[in-house]
Amino acid sequence: MRTEEPWVSSTELSPAGRKAPGWRRALAPGWLRVPWMTALFFGIGLGIVVGIRALAGWDPVWDWRAITTVATLTTAPIGFLAGIGAFDYWVRYAIGSPTAPEDHSSHGAYSWRDYFRVNTDHKVIGIQYVSTTIFFFLAGGLLAMMVRAELAQPGTQFFDSQTYNGLFSVHASLMIFLFVIPAFAGLANYVIPLMIGAPDMAFPRLNALSFWLLPIAGIMMLSSFLVPGGAFGAGWTGYAPLSVVGTDGNIFFNMGVQWAGASSIMTALNFLVTIITMRAPGMTFWRMPLLVWANFTTSLLVVVATPFIAGSQFFVLFDRVMHTNFFLPGDGGYTLAYQHIFWFYSHPAVYIMMLPGFGIASEVISVMARKPIFGYRLMALSLMAILVLGFSVWAHHMFVSGMATYLRVPMMITTLLIAVPTGIKVFSWLATLWEGKLNLSTPMLWALGFVSMFVIGGLSGIYLGAVPIDIAVSDTYFVVAHIHYVLLGGSLFTIFAGIYYWFPKMTGRQYSERLGKTHFWLTFVGFNLTFFPMHLIGVQGMPRRVADYDPQFGDWNLFISISSFLLGASFIVFVYNMIVSWARGPAAEANPWRAMTLEWQVSSPPPIFNFDEIPQVVGNPYEYGVPGARHALLNGDQAAVEERERVRAR
Amino acid sequence: MRRGAILSLVAIGLIVGAAVTAVAVLVDWLPEQASKERERIDFVFWFTTAICIAIFALVAAVMLYAVVKFRARPDDDSDGRPIHGHTGLEIAWTAVPAVLVTGIAIVSTVALAQNDRSSGTPMSIEVTARQFAWSFKYLDEQDLTSTTLRLPVDQPVKLTLKASDVIHSFWVKEFGQKQDAVPGMVTTLRITPTKVGRFSVICTELCGLGHAFMRSKAVVMERAQYEQWISEQRQALNGSPGQAGKAVFAQNSCGGCHTFTPAGSKSEVGPNLDRLAAQAKGPGQPLEQFVRESIVKPDAYVERGFSADLMPETYDQLPKDQLDALVQYLTSPASPKKSKKEGR
Numbered sequence: 006m007r008t009e010e011p012w013v014s015s016t017e018l019s020p021a022g023r024k025a026p027g028w029r030r031a032l033a034p035g036w037l038r039v040p041w042m043t044a045l046f047f048g049i050g051l052g053i054v055v056g057i058r059a060l061a062g063w064d065p066v067w068d069w070r071a072i073t074t075v076a077t078l079t080t081a082p083i084g085f086l087a088g089i090g091a092f093d094y095w096v097r098y099a100i101g102s103p104t105a106p107e108d109h110s111s112h113g114a115y116s117w118r119d120y121f122r123v124n125t126d127h128k129v130i131g132i133q134y135v136s137t138t139i140f141f142f143l144a145g146g147l148l149a150m151m152v153r154a155e156l157a158q159p160g161t162q163f164f165d166s167q168t169y170n171g172l173f174s175v176h177a178s179l180m181i182f183l184f185v186i187p188a189f190a191g192l193a194n195y196v197i198p199l200m201i202g203a204p205d206m207a208f209p210r211l212n213a214l215s216f217w218l219l220p221i222a223g224i225m226m227l228s229s230f231l232v233p234g235g236a237f238g239a240g241w242t243g244y245a246p247l248s249v250v251g252t253d254g255n256i257f258f259n260m261g262v263q264w265a266g267a268s269s270i271m272t273a274l275n276f277l278v279t280i281i282t283m284r285a286p287g288m289t290f291w292r293m294p295l296l297v298w299a300n301f302t303t304s305l306l307v308v309v310a311t312p313f314i315a316g317s318q319f320f321v322l323f324d325r326v327m328h329t330n331f332f333l334p335g336d337g338g339y340t341l342a343y344q345h346i347f348w349f350y351s352h353p354a355v356y357i358m359m360l361p362g363f364g365i366a367s368e369v370i371s372v373m374a375r376k377p378i379f380g381y382r383l384m385a386l387s388l389m390a391i392l393v394l395g396f397s398v399w400a401h402h403m404f405v406s407g408m409a410t411y412l413r414v415p416m417m418i419t420t421l422l423i424a425v426p427t428g429i430k431v432f433s434w435l436a437t438l439w440e441g442k443l444n445l446s447t448p449m450l451w452a453l454g455f456v457s458m459f460v461i462g463g464l465s466g467i468y469l470g471a472v473p474i475d476i477a478v479s480d481t482y483f484v485v486a487h488i489h490y491v492l493l494g495g496s497l498f499t500i501f502a503g504i505y506y507w508f509p510k511m512t513g514r515q516y517s518e519r520l521g522k523t524h525f526w527l528t529f530v531g532f533n534l535t536f537f538p539m540h541l542i543g544v545q546g547m548p549r550r551v552a553d554y555d556p557q558f559g560d561w562n563l564f565i566s567i568s569s570f571l572l573g574a575s576f577i578v579f580v581y582n583m584i585v586s587w588a589r590g591p592a593a594e595a596n597p598w599r600a601m602t603l604e605w606q607v608s609s610p611p612p613i614f615n616f617d618e619i620p621q622v623v624g625n626p627y628e629y630g631v632p633g634a635r636h637a638l639l640n641g642d643q644a645a646v647e648e649r650e651r652v653r654a655r
Numbered sequence: 656m657r658r659g660a661i662l663s664l665v666a667i668g669l670i671v672g673a674a675v676t677a678v679a680v681l682v683d684w685l686p687e688q689a690s691k692e693r694e695r696i697d698f699v700f701w702f703t704t705a706i707c708i709a710i711f712a713l714v715a716a717v718m719l720y721a722v723v724k725f726r727a728r729p730d731d732d733s734d735g736r737p738i739h740g741h742t743g744l745e746i747a748w749t750a751v752p753a754v755l756v757t758g759i760a761i762v763s764t765v766a767l768a769q770n771d772r773s774s775g776t777p778m779s780i781e782v783t784a785r786q787f788a789w790s791f792k793y794l795d796e797q798d799l800t801s802t803t804l805r806l807p808v809d810q811p812v813k814l815t816l817k818a819s820d821v822i823h824s825f826w827v828k829e830f831g832q833k834q835d836a837v838p839g840m841v842t843t844l845r846i847t848p849t850k851v852g853r854f855s856v857i858c859t860e861l862c863g864l865g866h867a868f869m870r871s872k873a874v875v876m877e878r879a880q881y882e883q884w885i886s887e888q889r890q891a892l893n894g895s896p897g898q899a900g901k902a903v904f905a906q907n908s909c910g911g912c913h914t915f916t917p918a919g920s921k922s923e924v925g926p927n928l929d930r931l932a933a934q935a936k937g938p939g940q941p942l943e944q945f946v947r948e949s950i951v952k953p954d955a956y957v958e959r960g961f962s963a964d965l966m967p968e969t970y971d972q973l974p975k976d977q978l979d980a981l982v983q984y985l986t987s988p989a990s991p992k993k994s995k996k997e998g999r
Contacts, residue, residue: 165864166864166865166866166867238864239861240861244860246820246822247821247863250821333838335838335839339839374725374735375734375735376737379741380739380740380745381740382740406835406837407835407840413767414767417760417764418760421759421760422753428748433745435714435718435721436738438718438721440735440738441721441725441735441736442731442733443721443722443727444727445726456718457714457715457718460710467703467756467759470759471703471759471760471763472763473696473699474763476696476834477700477828479833480824480826480860541682545684545686545828546857548858549859550861555855629734629735630737631737
């Protein structure tokens with residue numbers, strides 16, 4: 006029986022079958038249309054390149070570098086998207102043929118197959134996002150394990166330099182562009198419409214498209230290992246001119262970033278419009294949960310900053326494929342321009358990878374401490390302060406780069422000033438714990454783990470912000486330790502807090518608390534054993550991005566490698582818990598955490614359009630412990646709404 | 656807040672602070688100090704560390720206290736006390752961190768300004784970074800070049816850095832100072848060595864496949880020894896042509912890649928220089944012209960079995976007299992074993 010499936014909400018039944026008969030199925034959107042459409046579009050791209058070169062009389066006509074860029078990495082993915090059905094509605098609309106009547110057949114998921122289709126339901130898309138990003142997280146994690154295996158001993162053991170450089174470059178790129186950024190987007194995709202009392206995102210089809218760009222970007226980056234010459238090996242930062250003169254695998258990074266970036270921008274626009282226009286009645290900005298605030302600020306950052314990395318990667322690509330000279334000094338290029346443009350995105354990107362985590366931590370800590378979040382308005386304003394300051398600090402990545410020396414002190418001051426709004430957040434979370442009734446459930450453990458690890462990452466950030474120290478430790482393992490405390494202890498911990506916190510809502514099942522806590526402690530211990538010693542060997546002088554190193558660091562590296570395998574193994578517990586609990590876990594209640602925000606006021610999983618009736622928001626979202634306080638009035642509370650109106654009218 | 660809570664917080668904070676201070680003090684964190692700049696950097700490091708320990712102890716104390724003290728019993732479904740905020744506290748934890756980071760910024764700025772200046776007249780050395788080697792040219796010593804950096808102790812040095820292919824970064828951890836060498840730009844770095852010794856020069860900016868192996872040595876010597884080294888090198892350069900050529904060969908580490916019996920080198924990364932006469936027949940040039948061109952424009956003719964781009968194109972910067980000496984050294988019939996080798 007379909008209704009027994011955990012993902013079917015009780016009020017909905019499967020729509021009528023959509024399968025067309027016989028060969029016509031290959032014309033309908035879906036996986037049968039994907040292969041031939043991809044091939045067709047690859048052919049179009051190939052034809053454009055070869056045709057133009059033949060007509061212009063350029064030699065060689067079959068320039069595989071240009072063909073790879075245009076056909077393999079641009080038009081074939083468009084063919085894939087067309088095949089899977091991401092454009093059907095728009096194409097019909099554009100050519101004036103009747104669009105399919107909206108029967109909501111692309112809403113909801115009734116079997117596992119629905120997760121492999123273009124689906125416009127934000128709840129399905131959210132789960133698609135989270136599952137896909139976890140896949141790439143595991144792939145990136147395996148690459149990290151290979152890096153650590155190589156580093157366990159000084160000298161080269163398993164990989165040659167090219168392979169090793171590819172390993173850490175693809176590892177970082179996957180973790181940043183295919184895990185942290187989209188994992189937050191995925192969780193927010195699921196939760197934000199529910200939290201603000203909306204039936205879906207503002208642009209559901211755009212939402213679906215932005216998800217389907219992700220696997221393209223991820224597979225592109227992974228498949229760069231198959232390129233003759235090897236994967237891109239200039240690091241995730243891809244500094245020119247090394248990325249221009251390095252292997253052709255760099256093209257896969259240049260273009261992968263475009264697809265992932267486009268996905269990011271589309272989702273951010275969608276969040277902005279959704280949050281601005283689709284809040285339930287009574288949901289003023291100052292009544293929004295902090296996760297909504299966090300994603301609002303993050304989306305502003307994404308929309309403004311992401312085009313810069315797109316630009317930087319296009320320039321590198323053009324230098325290689327079209328023989329332009331943006332960064333090669335011999336012909337008038339300016340090498341440092343790359344770093345300025347790149348970091349103008351990539352520093353705000355650090356906040357793109359942090360702010361949603363701040364939001365998740367605020368949700369979880371307030372609910373699990375059974376207290377209002379401390380200093381709600383200052384919490385929201387500090388997000389905005391980080392947003393503004395975040396755009397004025399990019400050159401702190403370039404203190405030793407040879408940029409204009411007068412830029413260093415101002416950039417140091419803005420960098421250090423970011424510690425102030427960040428400090429406000431940390432102290433406010435701590436104050437929220439004070440005199441609370443802490444429920445140390447799995448999400449709370451991850452949230453508290455996040456606060457403590459993020460403090461260490463923030464403090465090591467102060468060292469790196471101070472120019473003289475940065476000059477000494479820049480490009481050493483101290484930086485590696487710092488970014489892993491921020492992005493692993495910070496972002497990853499909050500992503501897990503979010504996944505465990507909303508797992509009952511998303512799947513309608515309860516995960517195993519015992520396994521969840523085991524996962525937390527294994528990760529927490531493995532993480533600290535792996536990354537804390539990196540501060541030490543970094544300060545002592547071990548450079549980053551090397552396969553071979555001074556034997557004086559041998560013992561610590563062996564210790565770090567062994568610890569990292571423990572850290573890697575801890576995620577087996579997570580994957581096992583998620584799969585088994587989703588398939589066979591006990592049914593979840595609508596509101597297992599006794600939370601006030603709107604997503605918990607509907608069934609688990611929520612009805613297909615989230616709310617049977619539009620909720621009326623009447624108060625703040627975190628009024629735990631306040632007698633009689635309500636955040637919103639939902640179904641059946643109509644009498645209460647009218648009563649309130651009457652009182653107000655008097 | 657009860658007095659008991661405050662006392663507990665202070666106690667936990669002191670214990671955590673003491674533990675972290677022990678880690679900071681007992682573990683040997685920083686590399687040896689071998690320059691004035693490193694000493695200033697280390698001062699900023701410890702200044703920042705003191706502030707960070709205080710903040711960490713505070714956070715850890717509150718966190719530990721809260722987790723132990725405010726943990727709900729399993730049957731307790733009640734809520735905490737609804738505290739929405741506290742203006743005084745919020746002002747305090749905005750203002751105090753602002754003051755602390757301002758302090759760090761001021762100390763850093765002063766240290767940076769001092770490290771950007773040399774006390775006294777610096778000697779000038781031009782550093783050329785290329786995949787995957789360093790070369791140092793002594794601008795005050797007739798452009799003498801060397802692949803190891805030799806410095807007199809207590810003498811301020813101004814390094815001007817150039818890169819001939821991609822970005823590299825010069826770092827000697829005991830000196831502290833680090834600077835990228837960027838193609839198309841000249842960057843500078845100032846160092847005043849304070850200790851005699853041998854230190855590693857490493858590249859800290861990912862520069863390609865040989866990045867991990869792009870290492871050299873910085874040798875800090877007593878003034879007298881340094882003068883002696885310089886005069887030896889000079890003498891060799893100004894001595895008989897064969898002697899000068901041998902010195903240029905050694906200073907540029909030609910033997911790092913090439914076999915050349917008179918110099919006693921046996922490496923096989925590049926073509927065997929014992930067989931130059933035979934190789935010159937490839938492009939059909941006179942021997943001397945062939946050798947000269949192969950040094951300054953290595954890819955003009957590439958010997959079979961070797962790839963282009965292997966040899967750096969930076970030797971066109973050799974001063975003319977040194978180049979002449981090198982060419983003469985390589986083509987000189989005085990190398991007795993050469994003809995024997997050629998016979999193989």
